Amino acid sequence: MADSFPRRRRLLRSFLAVTALFALLHLYPGVRLLSDTQLPAVWAALGWTLLALAVASVPVGFFLVRTVANRLSSSLFAFGTFWLGAAGILLTSTLATDALRLCLGLLHGFPHGAARVHEARVQALAILGLTVLLTGWALFSAALVLQLRRVTVRLPGLGLGLEGLRIVQISDLHIGEATDEPFLRRVVARVNALSPDVVAVTGDLVDGQVSAVRDFVAPLGGLRARFGVYYVTGNHEYYWGGPEWEAEVDRLGLTVLRNSHRVISRGGSELALGGVPDLQGIRFHPDHACRPDLAFAGAPEGVPRVLLAHQPAAARTAAEAGVHLQLSGHTHGGQIFPFHLFVWLSQPVLSGLRKLFGIWVYTHRGTGTWGPRMRLGASPEIAEITLRAA
Secondary structure, eight states, X not given: OTTHHHHHHHHHHHHHHHHHHHHHTTHHHHIIIIITTTOXXXXXXXXXXXXXXXXXXXXXXXXXXXXXXXHHHHHHHHHXXXXXXXXXXXXXXXXXXHHHHHHHHHHHOOOOTHHHHHHHHHHHHHHHHHHHHXXXXXXXXXXXXXXXXXXXXXXXXXXXXXXTOEEEEEOOOOBOTTOOHHHHHHHHHXXXXXXXXXXXXXXXXXXXXXXXXXXXXXXXXXXXXXXXXEEEOOHHHHHSOHHHHHHHHHHTTXXXXXXXXXXXXETTEEEEEEEXXXXXXXXXXXXXXXXXXXXXXXXXTTSOEEEEOSXXXXXXXXXXXXXXEEEEOSSGGGSBTTTHHHHHHHOSOSSEEEEXXXXXXXXXXXXXXXXSSOOBSSOOEEEXXXXXXX
């Protein structure tokens, strides 16, 4: 119990720091919309108040929905998560119109006096219009756009029997009480329609306790693959009880890989498929360290090694364990621009196939969403990875 208090303090400090940064990012569009336009004092004060309330809805809704279970807290949380995404789009719209205004100023000169105020008001209308249009597109992309992304990876030592083996990967579903269950059933149906050899679920499966979300996760038990359906934890599972979720996923019939592997054989050829807990697992449970070396302990020598690891950053230790291909998620491809920039600060790759530390790493853009159910500049995906001999 004592060990949990330092962790809670760290989480609280991180939460407050992120909240402060989120609030500060509102000053820039606020100045463009409310100060530069020289609105009457009453309207400007009302605008700043509404902006402050929108900012406050994010941390307050996040706190209340976890402490007070009622319709008001749920509604506030829903608006807060919506605003989390809309604020990013508002920031992007402000940056885009500022860039346009700068270009026009360099070409035709910068206005002064009343002309400058008029230009600021035109920009404010453009910011609001662009924000509304992009927010609508982001909501549509998250709900209705689900891309099938086909990738070929050439592995050294892949035997003829496993030539063309297809791994279908889904990741970052973030199934919670607000999850659209028909969407999850559609994902399962799309995966099964591909008749995969292997299905990989690479973490951040849930956002909620087992007792609250079990029924929403149940459709995943319908996933089918010739050589099995495999699962590894993401960081979000540990916020809601990592071992409990491993047990629930195992009950649904998926194979949980926690620093372990399975050997896939076909036509006299073999491949070792391993999995590790998320990099944050050890902060919650000592036996949930990310250990690719343990994952492949006892694996056949000289056969290709494929690792399921939630975060691309695990590639460094994966390379030391002789891994040839790592399948990851976690980044959501940025999910909503400009949050792509923050992902680049914490992960070595945003999305797609890249070579890191000498091994291939495929970073999935995510099949679901976290927080706001929006996607801008990073459509959700199902990935089909086909293995070929190098």
